Amino acid sequence: MTEKILGEVQPAVPFYKSPERFGGMFGWIFSTDHKRIGILYLLSILFFFLTGVSLGFLMRLELLAPGPTLMKPQTYNALFTLHGVIMIFLFVIPGIPAIFGNFFLPIQIGARDVAFPRINLLSWWIYMAGALLALLSLFTGGGPIDTGWTFYVPYSLRTTVNVPLAVFGVFVLGFSSILTGINFVTTVHWLRAPGMTWFRLPLFVWSLYATAWVQILVTPVVGITLLLTLLERLVGVGVFDPAKGGDPILYQHLFWIYSHPAVYIMILPAMGVISEILPVFARRTIFGYKAIAFSSLAIASVGSLVWGHHMFVSGQSDLASLIFSFLTFLVAVPSAIKVFNWVATLYKGSIEVEPPLLFSLTFIFLFSIGGLTGLFQGALALDVHLHDTYWIVGHFHYVIFGGTGFAIFGALHYWLPKMFGRMYRKKISYLAWAVIFVGFNTLYFPMLILGWEGMPRRYYDYLAPFHTLQLISTIGSWILIAGLILMFVNLFYSIFKGERVGDNPWGGATLEWQIPSPPIRENFEKIPTVTRGPYDYGCS
Amino acid sequence: MGILLKGYSTHSKGEAGHSRALLFLGYLLFFSLIFPQPGLYSHVDHSKDQKGIGIDEKLGQIIPLDLTFQEETNHSVPLKKLIDRPTILALVYYSCPDVCSFLLHNLAGTLNQLPAEPGKEYGVVAISFDETEKPELAREKKKLYLSMIEKPFPEDAWRFLTGDQENIQKLADSVGFRFKREGKAFQHPVAIIILSPDGKVTRYLYGMEFLPFDMKMAILEASEGRVGPTISKVLRFCFSYDPKGRKYVFNTLKVAGIVTFVCGFAFILFLVFKSRRRHPEERSSE
Numbered sequence: 001m002t003e004k005i006l007g008e009v010q011p012a013v014p015f016y017k018s019p020e021r022f023g024g025m026f027g028w029i030f031s032t033d034h035k036r037i038g039i040l041y042l043l044s045i046l047f048f049f050l051t052g053v054s055l056g057f058l059m060r061l062e063l064l065a066p067g068p069t070l071m072k073p074q075t076y077n078a079l080f081t082l083h084g085v086i087m088i089f090l091f092v093i094p095g096i097p098a099i100f101g102n103f104f105l106p107i108q109i110g111a112r113d114v115a116f117p118r119i120n121l122l123s124w125w126i127y128m129a130g131a132l133l134a135l136l137s138l139f140t141g142g143g144p145i146d147t148g149w150t151f152y153v154p155y156s157l158r159t160t161v162n163v164p165l166a167v168f169g170v171f172v173l174g175f176s177s178i179l180t181g182i183n184f185v186t187t188v189h190w191l192r193a194p195g196m197t198w199f200r201l202p203l204f205v206w207s208l209y210a211t212a213w214v215q216i217l218v219t220p221v222v223g224i225t226l227l228l229t230l231l232e233r234l235v236g237v238g239v240f241d242p243a244k245g246g247d248p249i250l251y252q253h254l255f256w257i258y259s260h261p262a263v264y265i266m267i268l269p270a271m272g273v274i275s276e277i278l279p280v281f282a283r284r285t286i287f288g289y290k291a292i293a294f295s296s297l298a299i300a301s302v303g304s305l306v307w308g309h310h311m312f313v314s315g316q317s318d319l320a321s322l323i324f325s326f327l328t329f330l331v332a333v334p335s336a337i338k339v340f341n342w343v344a345t346l347y348k349g350s351i352e353v354e355p356p357l358l359f360s361l362t363f364i365f366l367f368s369i370g371g372l373t374g375l376f377q378g379a380l381a382l383d384v385h386l387h388d389t390y391w392i393v394g395h396f397h398y399v400i401f402g403g404t405g406f407a408i409f410g411a412l413h414y415w416l417p418k419m420f421g422r423m424y425r426k427k428i429s430y431l432a433w434a435v436i437f438v439g440f441n442t443l444y445f446p447m448l449i450l451g452w453e454g455m456p457r458r459y460y461d462y463l464a465p466f467h468t469l470q471l472i473s474t475i476g477s478w479i480l481i482a483g484l485i486l487m488f489v490n491l492f493y494s495i496f497k498g499e500r501v502g503d504n505p506w507g508g509a510t511l512e513w514q515i516p517s518p519p520i521r522e523n524f525e526k527i528p529t530v531t532r533g534p535y536d537y538g539c540s
Numbered sequence: 541m542g543i544l545l546k547g548y549s550t551h552s553k554g555e556a557g558h559s560r561a562l563l564f565l566g567y568l569l570f571f572s573l574i575f576p577q578p579g580l581y582s583h584v585d586h587s588k589d590q591k592g593i594g595i596d597e598k599l600g601q602i603i604p605l606d607l608t609f610q611e612e613t614n615h616s617v618p619l620k621k622l623i624d625r626p627t628i629l630a631l632v633y634y635s636c637p638d639v640c641s642f643l644l645h646n647l648a649g650t651l652n653q654l655p656a657e658p659g660k661e662y663g664v665v666a667i668s669f670d671e672t673e674k675p676e677l678a679r680e681k682k683k684l685y686l687s688m689i690e691k692p693f694p695e696d697a698w699r700f701l702t703g704d705q706e707n708i709q710k711l712a713d714s715v716g717f718r719f720k721r722e723g724k725a726f727q728h729p730v731a732i733i734i735l736s737p738d739g740k741v742t743r744y745l746y747g748m749e750f751l752p753f754d755m756k757m758a759i760l761e762a763s764e765g766r767v768g769p770t771i772s773k774v775l776r777f778c779f780s781y782d783p784k785g786r787k788y789v790f791n792t793l794k795v796a797g798i799v800t801f802v803c804g805f806a807f808i809l810f811l812v813f814k815s816r817r818r819h820p821e822e823r824s825s826e
Binding site: 182185186189190213216217220221224254317318319322 | 751753754757793796797800801804807808811812
């Protein structure tokens with residue numbers, strides 16, 4: 001990709017060994033190195049992921065049999081709320097941009113760091129502050145929140161649990177998201193290496209760029225909404241409460257104006273990861289580079305206009321429902337463009353099924369199920385039947401866990417050897433993948449059937465006819481967790497004890513594979529000059 | 541009621557002193573987050589405080605069709621003679637200085653665009669809940685609002701009725717419409733009610749502005765006797781001072797939205813047109 005980046009190879013000092021202003025732990029939490037910040041995010045986000053998994057595990061355990069088994073209904077309400085809040089706001093939304101975006105965006109465009117390294121560090125601190133506030137809400141005030149992760153009014157205004165602190169925590173997290181967005185947009189505009197034109201950008205960078213704009217433009221909306229909720233709760237301003245002349249539908253509009261695009265904040269970077277992995281393991285250039293790049297922008301823009309499909313039965317006007325339904329079907333088009341281009345990339349490639357590719361292929365499969373089930377809900381009449389059932393829960397987990405979750409696993413398997421210079425045991429990876437795949441489908445597919453049959457979501461209990469499928473689903477959660485443990489132990493072990501691999505174990509053509517593994521402090525000895533596209537295998 | 545008024549007066553405050561008020565709110569917010577007091581926001585049912593006015597939806601119930609009202613022509617007529625097709629029912633009072641006239645005005649506008657045949661596919665009935673109002677006033681209003689409809693509209697398709705207190709109260713109770721006299725004026729919710737040909741309540745449309753498409757759907761449902769979910773429950777109440785007090789909130793949101801977009805646009809212009817920062821060695825390499 002570059003003429004010659006490492007003219008004279010010196011013994012490279014890995015970024016995590018290069019001297020910082022402070023030693024020890026302070027060297028990490030006060031470092032402005034984008035790679036160290038990426039690792040900080042990796043650790044904190046994985047910690048919250050495991051917390052969220054544990055909460056989900058407890059919920060499934062409660063649903064093992066009808067009737068009360070483990071906990072009281074109020075505890076269950078708190079569990080699904082926390083599971084949602086932690087997974088959405090602390091894991092999937094920051095997930096890929098904060099971990100892999102921070103680590104690889106500057107390297108992939110040939111820069112030494114992001115545009116604002118200190119703001120980058122600040123955004124991690126804000127993320128941690130928001131997370132701590134949200135966690136603090138569990139033990140103070142009226143106890144853990146029970147509103148569901150959507151904080152719908154008027155319930156969230158009236159319940160006695162500690163909504164204000166949790167909502168304030170999410171409000172704070174928003175700033176972290178906005179700052180990361182501004183940082184990435186500026187970095188992509190300003191810090192591209194000579195010769196790195198817009199259409200030579202790796203597709204991962206394109207997807208981060210589109211995501212960053214969504215983060216900048218829609219996150220303030222949720223900020224204002226949560227602030228209004230706080231004002232209403234604490235000083236009694238009547239904005240959302242119908243008893244005070246407010247409008248609860250207004251809350252839903254404002255909340256989903258952010259939270260639907262937030263789903264694209266979650267999935268777009270994941271699509272970027274897949275576009276990055278596929279060409280490397282098919283050994284050929286990506287099919288339809290521009291179509292994939294522009295479909296990211298199309299998803300980001302059209303996806304910002306579909307929020308009303310969450311409100312088909314909330315009592316918005318029929319006309320609005322009709323338009324939102326139409327736009328929802330429309331947004332499936334750019335998503336499908338990506339899927340077709342990925343499949344076309346594999347066609348006639350010389351495919352090597354390494355673990356990253358396996359996770360990427362699984363992404364395409366599970367995301368397609370998630371995407372297609374989404375179209376069911378987008379149909380106005382059918383949504384009346386499916387709304388607020390397990391179908392929605394199943395659909396959402398197929399898209400977000402089957403999609404973004406598997407992309408994160410794929411990204412870990414793809415980039416970990418670059419980050420630490422060591423390889424995990426591939427056989428264990430294959431095994432872990434198989435267990436996760438089986439567990440995932442055993443856990444979530446029954447939910448689609450349950451929802452179709454009428455099992456409402458967020459219920460503590462269920463009727464006897466639902467028992468078999470609920471039981472299968474709970475068993476699925478055990479298989480899934482076993483697979484996750486296997487995968488994380490394998491990856492974690494490899495960081496310290498894995499076999500050393502060279503700078504480019506996969507034969508990737510993008511810039512990060514042309515520098516030492518692990519990368520050095522400022523990535524490049526000399527800023528490279530780029531002379532060809534990111535997936536050009538013909539002339540290297 | 542007290543809380544209701546308080547809620548409104550918050551919006552109608554002047555712009556002056558806002559920054560100080562915001563600062564104060566900031567402090568309040570901060571301290572209430574640190575020391576949450578359950579009493580401040582514990583389970584309070586606000587609906588009881590405004591017992592006087594509001595709407596208790598009676599979807600699916602049949603209104604008493606034997607109640608009689610006065611037509612504009614001064615004839616007494618039972619409701620069952622008027623409600624024999626899907627019917628849009630508007631409870632108003634004709635001398636209302638505020639929202640009732642907006643409501644009827646907007647209703648006339650919607651009927652103008654409604655793709656359905658008045659008098660055949662649907663009828664409209666406005667009934668005054670002020671028992672002191674007479675058919676003469678109703679006749680005047682009928683002339684006024686029918687003149688706003690530009691397409692041919694049979695006179696019989698929109699009735700303007702008046703009645704005595706007993707009948708009014710019975711009708712209002714049957715559709716869950718709670719209003720209160722205050723001197724010469726009234727406090728009352730603002731909504732229209734869709735009735736099926738046999739007098740069943742099938743939908744409530746809240747607020748003062750109605751989309752023709754929504755109205756058409758509501759009429760279709762009513763013609764089949766199907767009960768529909770409530771559309772956009774923006775309960776607007778009529779007060780003698782500021783019926784659109786909540787504009788303040790919407791304006792804040794509008795301004796915030798526009799500012800965000802302007803900043804975003806300025807940001808992209810800045811990024812595109814300002815020359816890139818270059819590392820010294822990078823510059824030399826070009």
